[in-house]
Amino acid sequence: MNNHIAVDIGASSGRLVLGTLDGGILSLEEIHRFSNGFTEQDGSCFWDIDYLFNEIIKGLHKAKIAGISECTLGIDTWAVDYVLLDAEGKRMREVYAYRDRRTDGVMEEVGRLISPEQVYAKTGIQQLTFNSLYQLYAHNREELAAAKQILMVPDYLYYRLSGRLINEVTNASTMQLLNLATRDFDTDLLDLLNLKREQFAPLTEPGEDLGFITPELVETHDLPECRLICAATHDTASAVLGVPVQKDRSSAYISSGTWSLLGVELDHPVNDSKAMAANYTNEWGAYGTYRFLKNIMGLWLIQEVRRLDGGRYSFAELAEQAGACEGFRSLIPCNHPRFLNPDNMIEEIRRACAESGQPVPESPGALARCIFDSLALSYRSYLAELEELTGRKIEVLQIVGGGANNELLCQLTANIIGREVLAGPTESTALGNLAVQMIKAGRMADIHEARRIIGTSFAIKSYLPQAVPELDQLLVRWDKLHAAFNADERK
DSSP: OOEEEEEEEEEHHHHHHHHETTTTTTEEEEEEEEEOOOEEETTTEHHHHHHHHHHHHHHHHHHHHOOOOOOEEEEEEEESSSEEOOOOSSSSSOOOOOOOGGGGTTTHHHTTEEEEEEEEEEEOOOTTTTTTHHHHHSSSSHHHHOEEEEEEEEHHHHHHOOOOOOEEEEHGGGOEEEEETTTTTTTHHHHTTOOOGGGGGOOOTTTOEEOOOOHHHHHHTTOOEEEEOOOOOBBBHHHHHTTOOOTOOOOOOOOEESSEEEEEEEEEOOOOHHHHHTTTTTEGGGOEEEEEEEEOOOOOOHHHHHHHHTTOOHHHHHHHHHTSTTTTTTTTOOTOOOOOOOOEEEEEEHHHHHHHTTTOOOOOHHHHHHHHHHHHHHHHHHHHHHHHHHHHOOOOOEEEGGGOOOOHHHHHHHHHTTTTEEEEEOHHHHHHHHHHHHHHTSSSSSSSHHHHHHHHHHHEEEEOOOOOOHHHHHHHHHHHHHHHHHHHHHH
16 A cells, blocks of 8 residues: 555644655645634634544545545644543533633742742653643643543544544653653642543554544545554654754754744753753654754744735745845844734734834834744754754754745845755655654655655755854844843743
């Protein structure tokens, strides 16, 4: 069998992608694409999980119509959000979205019960207000107590397709509940939440065979015979698997989408005090690895600007307009909490610039330029941290995901970090998902061969650094801007 389908769902869109391997070349074909996004109801933010499941079914039906009678299937989505099941295996409520404000102040409240240092020593996961630990702490206690099972979003989608209950490790690790030493849920943190270990399914590694889609779904919806393979269900974990390895060159990656995840792949966690102070995370990866990385706000900023502008311009058009604007005129600290989910991103950016005495970006192009300049400077700052924490000198930065298509951002990044940037493949998440399936199916020997095949199958564009006028003054200005915003946050 040479039909492998990746279900890849992000915060703004999802798709089903067919992967086939022929003569050592991996080819992709998009079968079905759909939009995604949370909605607000009664002041809370929720995902429409039934809609996502139905779109998977639609995509598989399209595959059947196209002549695919059997295939393997893997699922990846975003992290940290969870689904509660009752004693009958039914979903108990709508699924909260991580940008919901119910966790405001919760991280500090939990910190008074167990120190952040203890939590980091146990889990190695960075402190983020939307981690599942804080979401679950904010959840109604009676409802949690009544939950028979707690699944992550991709676990739930696998469950709907097969009836199999799992907690896949790459996604489960983002909950900030897994203990690095025991490689299981931490008993102290479960006690803090009044939860029991049996409310979570067995931890499951990428590559495990989960059986077939239920016969009822196949017959009712005219679907292919799909053997479900457990992918690295956290989309970043799949994206990292899809990064071609650079031989004899030390590299870091940025998985660039709604979030920019900057990091390296390690065979051991780094959860010391320095890593905690820099707020780096140790998310579990496939095949015994760890993703040591920093979460950066990412293209969410420009996605919101485009949405609020009525979608008048495509992302490519916004990048083109940004390129015509004066560079480094206005800057924002991308990772400041005020940009996580403001009421209006455009006005929030403008307020931040006005408050810091900078020119206020008025046009869509000026707003986009502000975002891209600020992201490139953020990448430089966090890359320097990454080198210090790992003791590695990074020679090349590999940008994968949707952001690899943004030529302006890629060139700005190369210029600011002073190193080569390799952009692509843009479909790294789907590729990593497919790689796990193909390894399980015996089509590829291991992840090393998979990465070699990915590197030869897809175009990678090189961006060499160009001189930035008065770079030293720009970096001093950037540091002062961060210091000022950090001081305001502490007030």
